[in-house]
Amino acid sequence: MTQYKIPNATIKRLPLYYRYFQFLDDSNKQKISSNELAQALQIDSATIRRDFSYFGSLGKRGYGYDIKLMLGFFKELLNQDKTANVALVGVGNLGSALLNYNFSQTNNIKIVEAFDKNPKIIGETVHDVPVYDIADVKQHLKEQNIDVVILSVPVKSAQQVTKQLVAADVRGILNFTPLRLSTPDSIRVHNVDLANELQTLIYFLNNYN
Amino acid sequence: MTQYKIPNATIKRLPLYYRYFQFLDDSNKQKISSNELAQALQIDSATIRRDFSYFGSLGKRGYGYDIKLMLGFFKELLNQDKTANVALVGVGNLGSALLNYNFSQTNNIKIVEAFDKNPKIIGETVHDVPVYDIADVKQHLKEQNIDVVILSVPVKSAQQVTKQLVAADVRGILNFTPLRLSTPDSIRVHNVDLANELQTLIYFLNNYN
Numbered sequence: 001m002t003q004y005k006i007p008n009a010t011i012k013r014l015p016l017y018y019r020y021f022q023f024l025d026d027s028n029k030q031k032i033s034s035n036e037l038a039q040a041l042q043i044d045s046a047t048i049r050r051d052f053s054y055f056g057s058l059g060k061r062g063y064g065y066d067i068k069l070m071l072g073f074f075k076e077l078l079n080q081d082k083t084a085n086v087a088l089v090g091v092g093n094l095g096s097a098l099l100n101y102n103f104s105q106t107n108n109i110k111i112v113e114a115f116d117k118n119p120k121i122i123g124e125t126v127h128d129v130p131v132y133d134i135a136d137v138k139q140h141l142k143e144q145n146i147d148v149v150i151l152s153v154p155v156k157s158a159q160q161v162t163k164q165l166v167a168a169d170v171r172g173i174l175n176f177t178p179l180r181l182s183t184p185d186s187i188r189v190h191n192v193d194l195a196n197e198l199q200t201l202i203y204f205l206n207n208y209n
Numbered sequence: 210m211t212q213y214k215i216p217n218a219t220i221k222r223l224p225l226y227y228r229y230f231q232f233l234d235d236s237n238k239q240k241i242s243s244n245e246l247a248q249a250l251q252i253d254s255a256t257i258r259r260d261f262s263y264f265g266s267l268g269k270r271g272y273g274y275d276i277k278l279m280l281g282f283f284k285e286l287l288n289q290d291k292t293a294n295v296a297l298v299g300v301g302n303l304g305s306a307l308l309n310y311n312f313s314q315t316n317n318i319k320i321v322e323a324f325d326k327n328p329k330i331i332g333e334t335v336h337d338v339p340v341y342d343i344a345d346v347k348q349h350l351k352e353q354n355i356d357v358v359i360l361s362v363p364v365k366s367a368q369q370v371t372k373q374l375v376a377a378d379v380r381g382i383l384n385f386t387p388l389r390l391s392t393p394d395s396i397r398v399h400n401v402d403l404a405n406e407l408q409t410l411i412y413f414l415n416n417y418n
Contacts (some may be wrong), residue, residue, distance in 0.1 A: 097306035
């Protein structure tokens with residue numbers, strides 16, 4: 001599939017569409033109108049239609065969207081039929097919390113191994129996930145064929161650990177540290193900063209409205 | 210402070226600036242050049258200068274930024290001198306993980322109470338945070354003077370619980386459910402979808418590069 005012209009904003013909405021159709025299907029709904037969809041997702045219907053148009057014509061005028069069809073479509077598009085195995089680096093407070101969560105609401109993402117430098121937890125199992133020495137990260141990732149890593153180390157070691165991940169041929173990093181990582185262009189980094197999200201929300205509430 | 214013209218993108222970077230200056234100060238650094246800052250944050254220096262310009266002239270040409278001064282400035286701007294108390298609703302897998310995390314890397318955000326509808330955990334303490342009946346949410350939020358809530362309930366009850374939060378005069382919701390909530394305009398909702406972030410990252414890796 002070549003989709004080089006699809007905007008990033010559209011791609012970021014794909015999992016949302018997928019999960020909403022999953023939810024509708026779980027609720028035994030059969031179809032949904034464009035307007036209902038727009039209202040439920042809080043995205044205006046022109047945007048939804050434009051998003052869907054990148055993948056061909058998915059709805060029927062006057063009928064709306066067939067939920068099973070849409071679900072199947074997004075499932076394939078997002079490779080939801082196979083589980084994506086990922087690793088987590090940094091089993092501290094947040095890392096341990098993420099291992100506990102382990103994306104349990106979605107059945108296609110799984111953290112299968114974790115890494116740390118703390119000898120006290122190396123060799124242990126945290127929330128059913130084995131913890132290995134970060135020094136051996138390259139070997140373990142290779143064995144499990146994993147190239148996507150969740151980074152939840154303390155900010156002070158974030159860049160140093162990133163170097164190790166680069167050397168281990170990681171392709172994607174979901175960065176939970178507040179540091180903006182310096183990486184080669186070939187590596188894709190997405191930043192998630194929970195404290196940042198909450199601080200920003202509070203800032204808006206304090207300074208606007 | 211009236212800052213009605215500050216772009217959202219700038220506001221979203223404020224906590225990042227704050228935390229980086231905090232990090233520099235912790236490392237006993239005294240000043241940083243505009244270019245070093247740009248490189249460390251992976252934000253181009255023109256953007257940083259423009260961001261800072263909304264708050265007046267913060268750096269000195271040829272000197273760079275005085276870290277203590279900048280830290281003090283952002284601390285005040287983000288109200289970091291006082292702790293922001295928030296509540297969490299939905300003590301499931303993710304909710305419990307967030308209670309365990311409890312923003313411990315930042316010392317100014319604290320989840321002080323949690324809510325659920327499960328009688329088995331109502332009245333209990335989860336990771337040092339008391340769990341109350343969601344039916345009593347209005348009373349407890351009033352008592353604690355809390356109007357910002359983290360929502361981590363299952364997607365199926367997200368909208369119903371949101372109605373209860375609206376009735377409890379909540380002003381801000383950090384929404385960890387994949388559902389786009391329907392709320393009055395007076396309520397600010399920020400969406401954080403961890404599975405979405407990871408799926409998007411994986412989608413990019415599978416379809417680009």
